[in-house]
Amino acid sequence: MSAPEGLHRAARALLSRPLLRASAHPQEFRLVREHLHELRRWFDRNTGWRLYTDAETARLRKVPGDPGNATHPAREAGRGRQAFDRRRYVLFCLALAVLERAEAQTALGRMAEHIVLEASAPEFADLGFTLAARDQRMDLVAVVRLLVDLGVLSRVAGDEGAFVGRQGDALYDVDRRVLAALLAGARGPSTVPHGDHGARLTALAEDGVAQQLDSDDLRNTAIRHRLTRRLLDDPVLYFDTLTPQEQAYLTGQRGAITRRIHELTGLVAEVRAEGIAMVDPRDDLTDVRMPEQGTTGHATLLLAEYLAAAGRPLTLDELAARVRELADEHASYWAKSARAPGNEPELVAAAVDRLRALDLVEPQSLDGVPAVAARPALARYAVAAPVVTTPEGETP
Incomplete structure (x- = not known):
């Protein structure tokens, strides 16, 4: 395999699945390790995303170009693929907190007990999460199955369906290496000041450059990061969604930005009067297809x-x-x-x-x-x- 083709495949693997495990994705993981230097340099310069690797995992710590875009929610693994709502997102975060303190193995029932205790805090009063209702147990199972798909949990015995019907339990191994790699924000949540939810979300996703805009170079770097992130993540980058500063920067740097994306990923820029779309000739670097069967x-x-x-x-x-x-x-x-x-x-x-x-x-x-x-x-x-x-x- 040629170096450009291997680099393309490694970059595309990280973009489509930012957390790769050697045990579950051996070929993709090997390619990332082979092209680690080029990938780290490219993502750091163009997006501000950090690429972390160890002997078993590769984690591209992506943060969104548009934190307010809620059109690509997490979805439960397996059939149905139901989108996560607020309750499932809260349960997901509480499950991660519980697993941080768990033993190397944990049962679904025991994890559920601790999550119910955490969910009794006043800030989660609107959830009313007690596991009494079947739909609440199904929400928790959807969270657990996503954790299994991510590799945080490995099923040892039992079945989640039995837990939903109150007829059994399930046992899991906890992979702390993967658990530690999940958090993608450039700063810890505890360092984000209290206030408006949208502002806190933006602050959580900010990188060091965006927090120190005291020179033209740093401001341009922050703009380049935002634009490249959106071109990689969003189906279309509409010009009318950009600030005047972003529009001015893109006018002068459009060719350079789209060329660099093409060289890394093989995506092809389609430029129209209203915006830019990075088209994928292979049609596999997306989570939403059109048309669909x-x-x-x-x-x-x-x-x-x-x-x-x-x-x-x-x-x-x-x-x-x-x-x-x-x-x-x-x-x-x-x-x-x-x-x-x-x-x-x-x-x-x-x-x-x-x-x-x-x-x-x-x-x-x-x-x-x-x-x-x-x-x-x-x-x-x-x-x-x-x-x-x-x-x-x-x-x-």
């Missing part, structure tokens, strides 16, 4: 076409009405459950979530009614009127 994927693609052609924001009720029409039109292809009357809002919600994650639409309100508006990149899904030509290539 299945009824939901098909409905999402058809709604994207409908929104692109509408030329105006559409309410969720209008989208639901369109789904009803599409369900009748594609009855032979769609799942029976999706065609059932009353399921339109669920399909619309899933489609809008996917389109938002791809930066193709944005939520709006029309006279207080929830609506969705197309973003410029959605235009690629508009279907043009067919053009009929003669054999000589002339339009009749």
Whole structure:
């Protein structure tokens, strides 16, 4: 394998899975170790992300370019892939705190007892987490399965499903090496001052450069980090989301930034009047695809076409009405459950979530009614009127 190809694969592996374990990802881990110097230098200079490695793990400590973007939530491992809500995120953090004090092995039931105790603190009063309800136990199991997928826990015996039904327990080994590598912020949470949640989240993600903007060079470095992070992480970087300083910097440095990303990852810049998208010719460096298979994927693609052609924001009720029409039109292809009357809002919600994650639409309100508006990149899904030509290539 050539050096550029190996570097590409190592970088792409870290970007798609920032925590690699030698036992679970041997080929990717080996490539990262082989190209460690180049990777560390590139990420440090262009994103400010730190790359930590030891004999068993490689951890790219990514922080987001846009901390307020909530369109790519954590999802439970396995079937369903349900997105994490606030309760699951809180339980995830409490589970990590409990595991810091746990023995080398721990049982799910014992871990649950400690999490319930931690969740009784006043700041978590709105959760009301007691494990009494089945949905609460399912939330905790979703957290545990994510920890297993990450490698923090290794299942030794038992089954989480039995715990949900109160019919059994499960036993795990705790990998402290992986546990210690999970925290990605450039500063410890205890050093972030109390205040507005958004401000605290931003402060947690700030790197040292962003905290010391006392020169033009440092300010430019901070801007370069933010722009490169967004180009790597976000489907589209729209110019209207940038500050004047970021727009000015990108105007002069766009070619250099996109070239460096291409050299590391193989991503190709698609530059339009409204923004930049780093397109992946291999189509595997993403957590959200469009189009996607299945009824939901098909409905999402058809709604994207409908929104692109509408030329105006559409309410969720209008989208639901369109789904009803599409369900009748594609009855032979769609799942029976999706065609059932009353399921339109669920399909619309899933489609809008996917389109938002791809930066193709944005939520709006029309006279207080929830609506969705197309973003410029959605235009690629508009279907043009067919053009009929003669054999000589002339339009009749």
